[in-house]
Amino acid sequence: MKLHRPAAITAILASLLVAACGTSSDGRGGGSGSQTTLQIWDFSAEQVNFHKDIGAQFTKEHPNIKIEWRSITQADYMKTLPLAFQSNQAPDMFYWNATGLSQLLDQKWISPLSPSGTVPADFTKRWPEGSFLEGINVQDGKTYGFPFSENLYWGSGYMFLNKQVFQQAGLDVNNPPKTWTDLKNTCAQIKAKTKAECIAAPTKGPDMQRIWYAMISSVSTDEFFDYKTGKFDLTEPGQVKTFSFIQELKKAGYLAPGTNDKNFSRQQFAADQAGIFFDGTWLPSVWASQGFTSDKYVVAPRLNPDDGQTGAAGRKYDTNKYWVSSQTKNPDAMWTFIQWMTDPNGYFVKQYYKNAFGTLAYVDNQKMVTDPALKQIMQIGGQPGYRVQLPVPLLKCPDIAKSKAYVNALAKTPDAEWEAMGEALVSGQSLESVGAAIVKQRQTALEEGLKQEAASGLKVSMDCYTFPDWDYTKDYTKDMYKD
Incomplete structure (x- = not known):
């Protein structure tokens, strides 16, 4: 389902709210029963059956609490959730990773995890x-x-x-391309010997991140901000070089034609109509839900430029994704569910891994992962230098926790980088020329914002965002922060 008009988004919101009404004792549903209903929203369509199972088991253990877990498409979700808050009809808990703590607090969207605001040590030690x-x-x-x-x-x-496409092309799936030139040679053989496309690469809006992150992460940083230089970096040499290579692939006919979204491209790969797809840890569960099992493909590392790896994917501290809504009327019940959900030996965790949805932060992944594709991913991601800890401005300057300058700089046309890439890919223009305006806009907003905050008393500056001693291929460790 793809609905993009405001009226359609409002209809989605209305359907979610109507469906959530019923037996709640918090006044939302008008029922007179004693069972509290918790509404949880996200956009994980492949987890719908899992969430139903989770809700049923939780209610079996906690009969006075019912879980209504709703999922819609990601694009619609990003529009529907803000509307729900604006109309004072937000769920009790929601998934959100587009912005962090500072902006969520500023928007008045979130409440503490527990009713008291503090959590016990036996919770955090997980x-x-x-x-x-x-x-x-x-x-x-x-x-x-x-x-x-x-x-x-x-x-x-x-x-x-x-596997099928590689076999038809006479290629060894266990000897994957390792460099940019290897990829071009592989694509040439797939195009010459099969009816399949070489790369099913979505290029519609933010979905372009699939191929972009697979290329740029071996060149510099996979952020649109370079913590080494303190600059928004879309038009820097490494980024321009990487995007030019993607344009090369398109010009050679190695990218599937059309401006496709991730769902179309994933289905294209799963239907044996493409040999290569770039994506993330979550993908095995997406394909499994469509009947495309891990015995039909293999997972390989991202590609290096011909002159070798000079960058790495970034590791962040901020993998907080589920938040308690500021509009919940059931904080005690919500806290009960969160503790249950994050029990490392509990039902949620066991079923999450049984379904191969990914890797959790509060679990021994080496012990729990059994899916062959996820095991391949762990073997790859665990290699030194594949992912590195990014510098964290907050650890250098504690007042960054109170700063809105960076958040405000990103808030100006949030998807502008992807839009610039899409325009450049279609037109053939250089990324440097198409992206110059957005880089200037973001950099100016950040620098001016920090200056204003510093004038008001916050201890912040561009120095907080600049780490000239950082090597893109190595962790920025805690001992590297200077007092």
């Missing part, structure tokens, strides 16, 4: 030390979030190879 940080998921001593996905294996930047 995570590795350092998982709860002021400004990341803690503000003024109150805990608002918890790391959901771990940050070593979880993420984008993996290459998936279709």
Whole structure:
């Protein structure tokens, strides 16, 4: 389902709200029963049956609480959730990773995890030390979030190879392309010997991140901001070079034609109509839900430029994705569910891994993962230098927790980088010329915002965002932050 008009988005919101009404004792549904209903929203369509099972089991263990877990398409979700908050009809808990703690608090969207605002030590000890940080998921001593996905294996930047297409092309799927030139040679053979496309690469809006992250992560940083230089970097040499290579692939006919979204491209690969697809840790569960099992493809590392790896994918502390809504009327019941959901040996965790949905931050992944594709992903992601810890301005300058300058700089046309890439890919223009305006806009907003905040008393500056001693291929460790 793809609905993009405002009226259609409103209709989605209305259907979610009507469906959620019923037996709630919080006044939302008008029922007189004693059972509290918790509404949870996300956009994980492949997890609908899993969430139904989770809700049923939780209610079996907690008969006075019912879970209504709703999923819609990601594009619609990003429009529907803000409308729900504007109309004071938001769910009790929601999934959100587009912005962090500071902006969510500023928007008045979130409440602390527990009714008291603090969480006990037996809760936080489920995570590795350092998982709860002021400004990341803690503000003024109150805990608002918890790391959901771990940050070593979880993420984008993996290459998936279709066994049937590779076999038809006379290629060894266990000897994947390793460099940009290898990829071009592989594509030439697939195009010459099969009816399949070489790369099913979605290029519609933010979906372009699939191929982009698989290329740029070996060149510099997979962020649109370079913490080494303190600059928004879309038009920097490494980014321009990488995008030019993607344009090369398109010109040679190695990218599937059309401006396709991720769902179309995933289905294209699963239907043996493409040999290669780039995506992330979550993909095995998406394909499994469509009947495309892990014995039909292999997972390989991302590609390096011909002159070798000079960058790596970034690891972040901020993998907090589920938040308690500021509009919940059931904070005690919500806290009960969160504790149950994050039990490392509990039902949620066991079923999550049984369905191969990914890797969690509060679980021993080496012990729990059984899916062959996820095991391949863990082997790849666990290699030194495949993912590196990014510098964190907050750890250098604690007042960044109170700063809105960076958030405001990103808020100006949020998808502008992807839009610039899409325009350049279609027109053939250089990324440097198409992206210059957005880089200037973001950089000016950040620098001016920091200056204004510094004048008001915050200890912030561009120095907080600049780490000239960082090597793109190595972790920026805690001992590297200077007092």
